[in-house]
Amino acid sequence: MTKRTDRRADALSRERIVEAAIAILDAGGEGALTFRALAARLATGSGAIYWHVADKDALLAAATDHVVTQAMSGVGGGEADPRAAIRVIALGMFDAIDAHPWVGAQFSRAPWQPAMLRVFEAIGGRVRALGVPEGAWFNAWSALVTYIFGAAGQNAANARLQAPGTDRSAALADIAGGWARLDPADYPFLRQVAPQLAAHDDRDQFLAGIDLILAGIGTVR
Template sequence: MVKQRKGGPRREESLSRENIIQASIELLDSDGEEGLTFRALAERLATGPGALYWHIANKSDLLIAACDSLVARTMSQIPVTTPNETIRAVALALFDLIDAHPWLGSALTSSPGALPVVRVLEPIGQQIQALGVPDDQQWNATGTLMAFILGVSRQNAANRQLARAKNLDRAHFLDVVATAWSQLDPKEHPFVSTVVGRIRNHDDRADFLAGIDVILAGIASLQSNSRPPLKRQRS
């Protein structure tokens, strides 16, 4: 008769999709997308790579699952108020989320049809509808907001990563840029000359929200253009 080994359950038996995803997020945060391998994940979870395949099919599915976990949690906490304020809240929440998890921006933009992107697209699209944007303009308005949110958030996170990698001080870097711009010929670069004073102290987060407001102002013009002309009352 074969004796059963005493002790607790094997590590593989305690694995779940949820703790695999959480470990993946931690690995992505520390080592980036290139560091996410089934071998590295297995080592972190003290198990074998084969045990992971019971829960996750491949690296692409794992990356999407990690994205979805973060995005779903974040979107569930967005307060729904007025359409404009809700859009601003969604945008800022995603900006902060990608800032905290820089790999997320690349993962989202490389999987445009995946569920995490839909989780962002849906609340923005609903608010665009609530604003009364004409049906034939709703996709354009929503797509423009999505492109701005994902693009700027991803670039902001990439800039921060680059600064950390090169040990750059943000204030010093901006001062160097502002100084260089201030030495340009204002006749050849009239716009740059007028904004150079804002470079040193600008706030990336505030600038991002200002960009959202510019887009929302354009969307407001779609609303006004869609309204039928007022009929003159007969005197």
Template sequence: MEAVLTAAVALLDEGGKPALTFRALATRLGTGVGSIYWYVAGKDELFDRATDHVIGEVLTAVRALPGSDDPIADLRAMAVTLFDAIMDRPWLAAYFMRNTDVQGNSLRLYEEIGRQTLRLDLTPRQRFHAASAVLGVVVGTAADLGMELPQEVLDGQVDRDQFLERFAETWRGLDAAEFPFVTAIADEFAGHDDRDQFLAALDLTLAGLRLQAGA
């Protein structure tokens, strides 16, 4: 199983979801397609187990974090660790916690994140919503940033900054009375850093949690 999952993750890293087929996996392993069914029942289970294989590494990294007397700071460190892992492997976002019957490591990571809320003065519903909100910011932002780049950027016709500047220039020329927000943030959009934008969203979420918990 370890060899199957290692090869599956390698294919996903190289070409995303389309690259992981039973035929490609069998070729990578130097075996027949039929032999893979000894380990997984089908493609859905293969994706779930490959995801959980990688999340096992994230879980190890999260458990190695030093920890502090501030549960919200610890929650932030865990969230950033997961975000960076998904940014390194954008395909993870689609499968993380999709099936916790198979994804034991994903469930354990969810538990580690949720345990931080046990250190706060919250109701069970508030704890559930807090963990869900943090994961929503992490996985949702990573999934959005991991989307395939526009073809002209992939082709090298323009770089990322040039691509964003094109839209920013259009926004600057809009009627400020009709689009007061868009015209006001056009310059910020043009040169924004994706990771900084994620951290800002995460910090806003955690600031709300801190207020709710009276921490």
């Protein structure tokens, strides 16, 4: 009847390792997660970790799975309007990746993770409820999930290349300033939208894209 986890009160377990890894990733980003740092935090050796986790890729996959699962647990099937439900799911993923930027990079390294299947299904179910003809389901679903995870990855990249302590709006103003100084003959558009780049909110921008795709799906009859 004794479980394996009872062998010691402070026993190592896959779950404890994944949680420690997430803590390190959140605190210091991708570069901070090393087996030595992980072993130090868990007061053990790196060899012991390998007994529970195959390698670093598996560890990152498990950490990503954990975060996505947690983010999706908050999304109940409560929404009646499928469009509203899609917005809720998309924003849930956006916020999860905003809180854990390293997750964004994982999507472009190892898709098809089990937790993502639930996101895929959740979006797909609402697409079906949207009333578009069956022949358009796959395209509509694909565009949505591609946008959601693609935008997530890019947002995470932006978050990651920012110096830890610095202000986001200041960094954005820097880039916008660069756009405003481009050659007017070559870059008329970027010069013109530079102020909007400086002022925009990532979350609103993300949602605006979702709404554009939903509007496009609405034209399919």
